[in-house]
Amino acid sequence: MTDGPDEGMLSWDESVFRNEHVFEIDYVPETFKHREEQTRSLTYALRPAVRGSRPLNVMVRGPPGTGKTTAIQKLFDEVGAQTSDVRTIRVNCQVNATRYSVFSRLFEGTFDYEPPSSGISFKKLFGQIAEKLVEEDRVLVVALDDVNYLFYENEASDTLYSLLRAHEEYPGAKIGVIVVSSDPALEVIEELDSRVQSVFRPEDVYFPVYDQPEIVDILDERVKRGFHDGVISRETLERVAELTAESGDLRVGIDLLRRAGLNAEMRASRTVEMEDVEEAYEKSKYISLSRSLSNLTDTERALLEVVANNDGDQAGDVYEEFHERTDLGYTRYSEIVNKLDQLGLIAADYADVDGRGRSRSLSLAYDRDAVLDRLE
Numbered sequence: 001m002t003d004g005p006d007e008g009m010l011s012w013d014e015s016v017f018r019n020e021h022v023f024e025i026d027y028v029p030e031t032f033k034h035r036e037e038q039t040r041s042l043t044y045a046l047r048p049a050v051r052g053s054r055p056l057n058v059m060v061r062g063p064p065g066t067g068k069t070t071a072i073q074k075l076f077d078e079v080g081a082q083t084s085d086v087r088t089i090r091v092n093c094q095v096n097a098t099r100y101s102v103f104s105r106l107f108e109g110t111f112d113y114e115p116p117s118s119g120i121s122f123k124k125l126f127g128q129i130a131e132k133l134v135e136e137d138r139v140l141v142v143a144l145d146d147v148n149y150l151f152y153e154n155e156a157s158d159t160l161y162s163l164l165r166a167h168e169e170y171p172g173a174k175i176g177v178i179v180v181s182s183d184p185a186l187e188v189i190e191e192l193d194s195r196v197q198s199v200f201r202p203e204d205v206y207f208p209v210y211d212q213p214e215i216v217d218i219l220d221e222r223v224k225r226g227f228h229d230g231v232i233s234r235e236t237l238e239r240v241a242e243l244t245a246e247s248g249d250l251r252v253g254i255d256l257l258r259r260a261g262l263n264a265e266m267r268a269s270r271t272v273e274m275e276d277v278e279e280a281y282e283k284s285k286y287i288s289l290s291r292s293l294s295n296l297t298d299t300e301r302a303l304l305e306v307v308a309n310n311d312g313d314q315a316g317d318v319y320e321e322f323h324e325r326t327d328l329g330y331t332r333y334s335e336i337v338n339k340l341d342q343l344g345l346i347a348a349d350y351a352d353v354d355g356r357g358r359s360r361s362l363s364l365a366y367d368r369d370a371v372l373d374r375l376e
């Protein structure tokens with residue numbers, strides 16, 4: 001750097017970023033620190049598949065942003081590099097929340113094209129996938145990522161039952177299942193039908209939240225790849241880690257770094273300072289809120305908006321307004337209330353109401369304006 005008058009100031013063609021892409025949501029990190037034990041357990045469960053046998057089923061649990069999806073992606077990449085005799089398919093259940101839609105994804109992963117849009121029966125869809133497996137003598141490993149969404153739609157038992165009993169209907173079909181859940185309130189196994197429970201005895205792999213020193217360690221790697229040298233001080237990075245640890249979701253930290261970098265550029269500064277981080281946090285702290293909202297249907301969004309406008313009201317009163325807006329009945333209403341509650345968007349608490357016995361009151365789990373802004 002020179003001692004000229006512009007020292008410390010960015011010009012138009014300069015950037016604090018060496019590679020902004022490392023802060024994007026779909027970026028798969030080169031290194032995956034502090035998950036050695038979990039990676040070992042997953043590898044152990046999948047090892048039989050590489051030898052041509054049915055792998056162990058696995059249940060992966062842990063709060064949001066603790067590396068579950070990344071671990072599976074890395075594992076599948078590794079299996080793919082070892083052998084072509086194993087087909088690995090990850091299904092995002094936030095998007096594919098019914099048995100039919102999960103199997104459509106499996107069809108696509110098997111044949112490299114989508115099932116006919118005119119629609120075929122579930123039995124046919126399943127039959128074609130299984131027959132292809134047997135014909136190719138391949139093992140299929142299915143990861144049901146964010147499986148909690150299958151539970152919200154009451155589709156989990158049927159989906160798992162079909163996958164786990166496939167070899168009975170299609171002899172020779174070898175399928176292993178990894179279910180991934182980020183809902184701490186969901187006791188995955190207990191909530192499955194007993195017919196599924198009797199065949200599903202998965203290995204347990206738990207992903208705890210990262211502690212602050214671990215977060216510093218992981219984010220430091222991104223900083224090195226993403227920012228030019230000297231852009232962010234250790235002290236500022238530690239503040240980022242401290243804010244990230246408040247939610248436990250590593251996505252907050254990654255988003256914080258990116259936004260703080262953009263804020264620094266906005267000030268035409270070559271360095272990211274505390275003020276850039278604090279300002280960025282006002283947005284980054286809502287990243288999990290934005291993520292949950294982006295997957296809601298129109299009626300679910302409508303209900304959330306009604307709750308936002310009647311924060312703390314009784315479920316019965318909220319229903320009336322919801323019904324007026326959507327014309328939907330009480331059963332559907334209750335299902336959506338439960339889903340929003342399980343997603344941590346609202347809290348549905350029982351309370352005594354004068355003279356009316358016990359009733360649920362619905363309140364928002366986030367700041368009202370933050371929710372309404374993001375629903376627009």
Ligand SMILES: Nc1ncnc2c1ncn2[C@@H]1O[C@H](COP(=O)(O)OP(=O)(O)OP(=O)(O)O)[C@@H](O)[C@H]1O
Pocket residue numbers: 024025027028029031032033034035062063064065066067068069070071146181182207218250251254
């Ligand atoms: N150990 C790690 N090293 C580097 N990056 C990581 C690590 N763990 C998580 N990440 C990053 O954090 C983000 C969230 O991770 P990931 O999607 O794997 O979490 P998750 O547990 O599957 O979350 P959710 O339950 O919400 O789906 C991703 O951008 C991922 O790259």
